[in-house]
Amino acid sequence: MRPGTTRQGNVVTTESLRATDRQTLVRVCNGIAVACLTIVLLEVAVSFLPDDVFLHYFTVRRLVLGLGLIAAGLVLVLRPEERRPIPRQALVLAIPAGLLLLSYIASAIVHRSPLAFPSVRLLVEELLVFILVLLIARDRRSAQIVLLIMLLAVAAVSFEAIRQFTSAENTHFFMVDRGGWTTIEVLAAPADGFVRVVGYFNNPNLLGAFLVLVLPFAWAFAATSRLPRWVTGVVIAAGAVALVLTFSRAPLLSIVLALVLIAALRRPLVALLLLPVAAAVILNPFSLGRLTTGLSRVDSLKLGLEGVAQQPLVGVGPGAFRDFAEREGAEFWNAHNSFLNVAAEVGVVGGLSLAALVVLALLWTFRLRRERPRDPLVAAFIGVFVSFTLVSLLDAPYNTVAGSYLLWVALGLLVATCGFSRPVAAAAPSHVGEPRPVAAGGGPVPTGPAAERPVDTSGPLL
Numbered sequence: 086m087r088p089g090t091t092r093q094g095n096v097v098t099t100e101s102l103r104a105t106d107r108q109t110l111v112r113v114c115n116g117i118a119v120a121c122l123t124i125v126l127l128e129v130a131v132s133f134l135p136d137d138v139f140l141h142y143f144t145v146r147r148l149v150l151g152l153g154l155i156a157a158g159l160v161l162v163l164r165p166e167e168r169r170p171i172p173r174q175a176l177v178l179a180i181p182a183g184l185l186l187l188s189y190i191a192s193a194i195v196h197r198s199p200l201a202f203p204s205v206r207l208l209v210e211e212l213l214v215f216i217l218v219l220l221i222a223r224d225r226r227s228a229q230i231v232l233l234i235m236l237l238a239v240a241a242v243s244f245e246a247i248r249q250f251t252s253a254e255n256t257h258f259f260m261v262d263r264g265g266w267t268t269i270e271v272l273a274a275p276a277d278g279f280v281r282v283v284g285y286f287n288n289p290n291l292l293g294a295f296l297v298l299v300l301p302f303a304w305a306f307a308a309t310s311r312l313p314r315w316v317t318g319v320v321i322a323a324g325a326v327a328l329v330l331t332f333s334r335a336p337l338l339s340i341v342l343a344l345v346l347i348a349a350l351r352r353p354l355v356a357l358l359l360l361p362v363a364a365a366v367i368l369n370p371f372s373l374g375r376l377t378t379g380l381s382r383v384d385s386l387k388l389g390l391e392g393v394a395q396q397p398l399v400g401v402g403p404g405a406f407r408d409f410a411e412r413e414g415a416e417f418w419n420a421h422n423s424f425l426n427v428a429a430e431v432g433v434v435g436g437l438s439l440a441a442l443v444v445l446a447l448l449w450t451f452r453l454r455r456e457r458p459r460d461p462l463v464a465a466f467i468g469v470f471v472s473f474t475l476v477s478l479l480d481a482p483y484n485t486v487a488g489s490y491l492l493w494v495a496l497g498l499l500v501a502t503c504g505f506s507r508p509v510a511a512a513a514p515s516h517v518g519e520p521r522p523v524a525a526g527g528g529p530v531p532t533g534p535a536a537e538r539p540v541d542t543s544g545p546l547l
Contacts, residue, residue: 111163114156118221121153123234125214129490130238130295131285142206150213157220167223172504174449175219178496181441182212185427188435192399200404207486211493218497224505228462231498232306236317239296239303239324246282246292246327256283260332282330286487293336294482296328298491300340301468302498308461338366339475343468350454350467382421382479388413389420392429393436400431406484419484423477426484439483446470446496449503462502469495 125146128134134145161168189208193201222228249256253274261278274280281289303324307317328336341363349356392401392409401409406429410417420426428436450466457463473482473492482488 107163111160114159114163117156118153118160118217119230121149121156122214122217122221122231123237124149125153126234126238126490126494127241129487130299131241147210150210150217153217154213154220157217161220169223169504172219172500174445174500174503178442178445178500181438181445182215185431185435185438185442186212188400188431188438189403192431192435193403195399196402196405198402198405198408201402204403207489211490214490215493215497215500218494219501222498222501222505228498228501228505229306229310231494232302232462232465233310235299235302236306236320238299240320242284242292242295243320243323243327246284246330247323249282249284250280250330253280256280256289258283258289281332282327284327286485289331290333290335290480291482291485291487293328293331293333294476294480294485295487295491296324296331297336297340297343297472297476298469298482298488298495300324300328301343301465301472302495304468305461305465334366335476335479336472338363339472339479340468341366342475343471346471347464347467351458384415385410385417385419385421386425388415388417389422389425389429392420393425393433396429396432398432398434400429400435403430406430419481421480423481423483423488426481442492442496443470443474443477446499447474449499453503466495466499466502470499 124134128146128149134149136144138144139148186205186208189205193205218231222231248254255274258281259275259278260281261275282292283289284292284295286292286295300321303317303321307314307321310317328340331337341359345356345359345363348359388410389406391413392406395401406420406426407418409429420429424436424440426436427439446466447470450463450470453460453463454467473488473495476482483492
């Protein structure tokens with residue numbers, strides 16, 4: 086008898102065995118892809134992997150990322166039913182993303198500064214992370230896995246930051262009271278000051294920017310997961326405490342204003358109660374005593390505009406803003422504005438491309454909110470992208486590995502959410518915790534776009 090055929094009573098066939106093996110392999114590949122994404126994101130937060138470089142280009146993090154992409158791709162090969170039409174948002178996003186990459190490549194070729202080609206490779210790596218998130222977050226349940234990774238990242242950096250504060254560890258950043266609270270950078274802890282926490286970063290502002298980009302996602306996971314609320318609550322509370330202990334004004338103000346906006350969309354009265362909190366972020370001794378450092382950022386903005394004026398097409402070189410500032414007789418690491426900083430380093434097209442990415446993210450986020458006004462994940466997107474926009478106007482989080490990485494992870498999760506927010510079939514599962522309506526014949530009732538028109542599966546598939 087040929088393999089794959091059955092006799093009466095013979096229920097174990099070659100096809101069934103192959104199907105079982107294939108399903109096991111799919112689970113293994115899924116696990117590898119998720120594990121790789123977890124390692125990559127925690128490495129960005131904690132930096133625990135070796136910095137060794139292989140064959141001039143490959144680091145351990147990039148090798149792990151490549152393994153994750155291979156595993157996620159194998160899942161789609163082994164299970165064709167897992168394929169989905171590429172979200173329209175991904176195709177639209179490819180335009181500014183491609184222009185941004187071309188701007189970095191052109192500027193790197195022209196200037197060949199020490200950080201030029203490493204900056205290009207980092208952007209390519211971030212685009213691959215975007216694709217990996219898009220491949221993993223195929224539905225709401227798998228998107229929860231990405232949110233869980235964000236919660237783990239919050240826990241990793243927050244408890245370390247709190248330990249730094251309670252042990253008065255020398256982070257080289259301190260708040261001191263000398264007739265008005267000021268910030269100083271010293272090698273020894275002053276007797277009249279207390280530490281500003283940095284976590285695993287080298288600057289409290291970087292930790293603050295990191296936290297405002299991961300805390301909303303951690304909250305979304307806590308609001309929709311089955312884990313005990315006290316577990317997720319402790320982690321989120323630790324993240325909030327760590328954010329406050331950075332004493333970083335831009336991240337604190339941005340997250341509070343994002344909360345005001347989220348509250349205003351649902352409960353305007355709560356938004357009014359949050360406005361005094363936003364004012365307190367600025368009108369307090371710790372912030373008022375540092376007005377001089379805040380005003381000095383005006384000079385960095387002017388310097389950024391000068392860089393754009395001198396090299397509008399290719400900028401001063403990827404990662405070369407500090408060198409440009411030194412040539413101009415100033416001491417700034419960046420332009421204290423993400424969009425202006427990118428424009429100054431790689432040209433106007435690059436700066437506008439980054440701005441376009443953020444604007445598109447905001448537009449799609451608020452469109453999702455109209456469709457799902459009470460979805461915690463949509464609220465998290467509002468918090469993340471509004472916070473990133475505000476922080477980017479006051480500082481340069483995209484100038485850091487953690488900030489730029491998290492932006493692309495957030496974009497990948499947003500595009501994936503836009504893709505699975507419209508079911509590919511009438512029998513697609515409903516949102517977690519929401520009962521699915523049942524038609525008279527016992528089948529599910531199509532809702533939304535699926536009830537109005539058939540799904541177009543003729544486009545390219547993931």
